[in-house]
């Protein structure tokens with residue numbers, strides 16, 4: 207049995223998703239751990255205690271434990287302010303490891319603050335680490351400028367992690383290029399391993415069934431936007447595009463899923479925009495939904511729309527495609543990697559409501575194209591983007607780092623061109 211530690215300081219697989227800080231990373235950590243446990247790994251996931259009532263150890267399954275680490279107040283704190291608690295995180299994690307007399311072959315750090323803890327444990331205990339950054343400080347700075355509230359030390363921590371990690375997981379070619387360009391990461395230290403989707407959770411369901419279960423109109427065109435309600439996701443762009451679509455044969459509605467009490471300001475901004483643009487009656491804010499319900503929302507939609515300013519990967523387009531829903535996404539980051547232009551959907555420039563409106567109109571006018579894209583999308587997901595495939599690559603990477611392999615086969619994606 208191989209014992210490894212995951213660190214995911216702000217993103218627990220147990221958290222409710224769709225608020226300000228809980229999204230793709232939470233899903234990644236839980237799903238990758240689950241798949242690796244099927245391969246014989248024993249995994250401890252270290253994450254910050256966000257509620258006093260949480261027990262120290264929660265069994266996720268027979269071989270995965272979530273370990274709640276005491277670091278800062280036991281309450282929900284914005285991730286931008288967590289760096290100050292990382293020394294406490296390191297100390298409490300170390301205390302746990304020592305009192306339980308654990309030895310890990312490897313640490314898998316997620317996000318830059320976890321990488322900081324991993325670097326310190328490497329020097330104290332000699333455990334090697336791999337890192338998935340999930341997002342990079344440099345890129346955030348470029349897009350968010352002064353609105354980026356992360357401490358300025360973030361970039362130096364990422365640079366150090368690039369030097370000290372045994373291997374770095376880039377989630378898409380753009381992520382790899384950014385690591386090379388902005389962080390001078392050696393190319394042979396990077397392996398491109400994408401995110402995945404759980405096909406037992408997200409699968410095709412007849413549109414009419416999904417709509418009737420959700421009480422949605424059967425005959426209107428439905429666009430779906432789903433995810434965290436933060437400005438960089440560009441939900442305003444989708445509302446603006448809707449306002450530009452006037453002469454459609456069928457009524458076009460936009461369903462927005464996601465958002466909680468932490469994102470009230472953004473939700474209010476979006477609601478106000480819908481009112482100003484006179485599309486309030488065609489936009490439905492459904493709020494945060496449970497994982498079990500999401501497949502019905504994806505399946506009910508004619509098109510899934512996601513137009514962020516930038517996107518390190520973006521799991522929601524995969525979930526939509528797994529449900530057989532074509533995607534129109536920004537031509538950025540992971541989306542231009544997962545969405546096959548013209549085959550499983552379309553790519554548009556971010557923050558360009560005219561281009562988005564034109565693309566939505568042209569696809570809605572061609573049901574045959576949408577049907578073909580739907581079938582292609584399901585095929586593409588099963589071929590390239592399941593968590594089983596992701597975990598196979600991660601397992602291979604771990605074997606390389608721990609020296610357990612004699613032959614290191616190429617990464618699933620290296621040298622392979624991604625096409626249907």
Ligand code: UDP
Nearest residue numbers: 223224229230231433464494495520521522
């Ligand atoms: N999500 C959810 N409920 C919601 C909104 C979002 O479960 O109400 C999930 C969504 O299904 C996806 C994740 O949150 O699995 C978002 O991941 P993505 O990579 O698309 O974006 P990120 O949050 O990492 O920016």
